[in-house]
Every structure is written in C-alpha cells, then in structure tokens.
C-alpha cells in the first residue's frame with residue numbers, strides 16, 4: 427500500500443472513563459441527570475431573557491448567549507459519552523472525531539470571548555456608569571458576538587489544519603471518552619512532537635491569555651467597587667462573585683488539559699467531565715443564585731411553560 431495513504435484508520439476506539447461496572451453506572455446516572463438539568467436550566471435562561479422585557483439589557487443578552495453556547499458545550503461530548511457507557515466497544519468514526527474537535531474548539535473560543543465581553547460589560551457598568559448605555563450599545567453587543575464567533579471558528583479551523591494531513595495508520599485507541607487534539611496527535615504515525623507543541627501553544631496561549639485578561643479586569647473592578655463602596659456595592663459584589671466563579675470553573679479544567687505536560691496522567695480525562703457537563707450546569711445556577719430580576723423572570727417563564735399542566 428502507498429505509504430501516503432491517510433485513510434487507513436476509519437474509526438477510533440475510546441477506552442472510556444473506567445472499566446469498573448459500578449463507576450460506569452454512577453457516571454451514567456451522574457452525567458444524565460446533569461445533562462438534562464443543564465439543558466433545562468439554559469433553555470429557561472434563554473427563554474426568560476428573550477421573552478421578558480425587564481431583562482433586555484446587554485448583561486442579560488450576553489448571559490443568554492452564554493447559556494446558548496453552554497447547551498452546545500454539553501451536547502458535543504456528553505450524549506455520546508453516556509451512550510458509550512453502555513457499550514463494550516466504544517467507537518467513533520474518523521469524521522465524528524474531527525467534528526468533535528471542531529465543535530469543542532469553536533465553543534471554547536466563543537465562550538472565552540463571551541466571558542471577556544461580560545467582564546467588559548461589568549467594568550463599564552461599575553467604573554463608567556454614566557456612559558453605560560452609550561458604550562454597551564446594541565451595536566457593541568453584536569460586535570462582541572461577531573468577534574466571539576469569528577475567533578471561535580478561526581481558532582478551530584487553525585487547530586484542524588494541523589491534523590488533516592496527518593497519517594493515521596496504526597493504533598486507533600484513545601484513552602479518553604471524546605476526541606481531542608493532545609491525545610489524537612499521539613496516535614499519528616509520524617513524529618508529532620512539533621505539532622503537539624504548536625497545539626499546546628495555540629490553545630494554551632488563547633486560554634492563559636484570556637484568563638489573565640479576565641483576572642486583571644475583575645481585580646480592577648473589585649478595587650473600584652471597594653473604593654467607592656456605597657449602597658449598590660453589595661449587589662455589584664454578588665454579581666461579580668458569580669462572574670468570577672464561572673470564569674474559574676471554566677478555565678481551570680481547560681488550562682489543565684492543554685498545558686499539563688504529563689501525557690500518562692489520567693487527571694485530564696476526569697477534569698474533562700467538568701467542562702462537558704458540570705460547568706454548563708453550574709453557569710445558570712451561579713448567575714441566577716442571588717439575582718432577583720433573573721429569578722422573577724425565570725419563575726414567569728416556568729409558569730408559561732407549565733401552565734397547561736397546572737390547569738389540568
């Protein structure tokens with residue numbers, strides 16, 4: 427056969443998370459419940475923000491967009507993972523594998539820019555309150571959204587460009603429950619040391635870069651809040667702590683996965699569950715936890731959704 431034939435591996439085999447029957451059962455229950463809960467929570471947020479006039483402000487529009495992205499985030503890997511937990515032979519086609527990588531990176535990129543946009547929104551609201559409506563105009567929101575999707579898609583295509591021409595000829599077993607670059611690259615029948623370095627630099631740089639921007643902005647905003655501590659500052663603080671919690675939840679596993687230098691470790695596999703089901707589930711909870719407007723709107727939305735059941 428031609429040594430340049432790249433299509434020798436047509437599918438990959440996942441080893442999954444664990445071979446123990448009990449842990450698998452636990453994971454099925456845990457992931458299914460979290461998946462349904464995060465889809466429901468995020469749908470309610472998108473529905474509430476789009477239908478409730480009181481929530482038509484940049485902060486809530488960005489939050490609804492984050493919820494929308496979170497629905498994608500938990501649908502890329504977890505339904506397949508839950509389905510695979512029942513199967514002995516967990517396989518994914520070559521195309522399916524590439525699709526997972528594509529969507530993981532698009533969603534990751536969009537989410538990072540959205541989090542930065544939300545930090546910027548809070549910065550303007552707290553540090554330049556008089557100019558809030560002129561700076562965070564509908565045009566600015568659309569601009570942030572366009573930037574988020576442009577960066578997400580281009581980052582993802584850039585990552586895929588690394589692997590389209592790689593030969594996969596032999597081993598096809600991935601010690602994971604989803605396809606992602608660090609592990610996939612190690613299966614290529616060529617020296618991928620430099621590619622691995624490029625992928626780490628690309629994802630790691632974007633990740634650490636956005637995280638640093640966010641960290642610095644929130645520290646700056648917190649300082650401003652504390653300096654001008656007035657009546658509104660406790661509400662501002664609770665909103666800010668929600669944002670900071672989400673940022674930490676999102677970035678800790680991602681940064682670990684892309685910058686951790688020990689390929690033999692199993693740690694990244696389990697941390698990936700966080701980004702797959704736990705973070706999309708916690709986002710709506712964290713944002714609505716101490717937010718009265720959001721809670722009221724969600725109650726209204728839920729009433730609309732279940733009104734017929736209540737009548738009967």
Ligand SMILES: *[C@@H]1O[C@H](CO)[C@@H](O)[C@H](O)[C@H]1NC(C)=O
Pocket residue numbers: 472475476484487488490491494564567568571
């Ligand atoms: C995302 O934000 C835009 C611009 O503010 C808004 O018009 C749109 O409704 C939001 N999308 C969702 C799903 O809420």
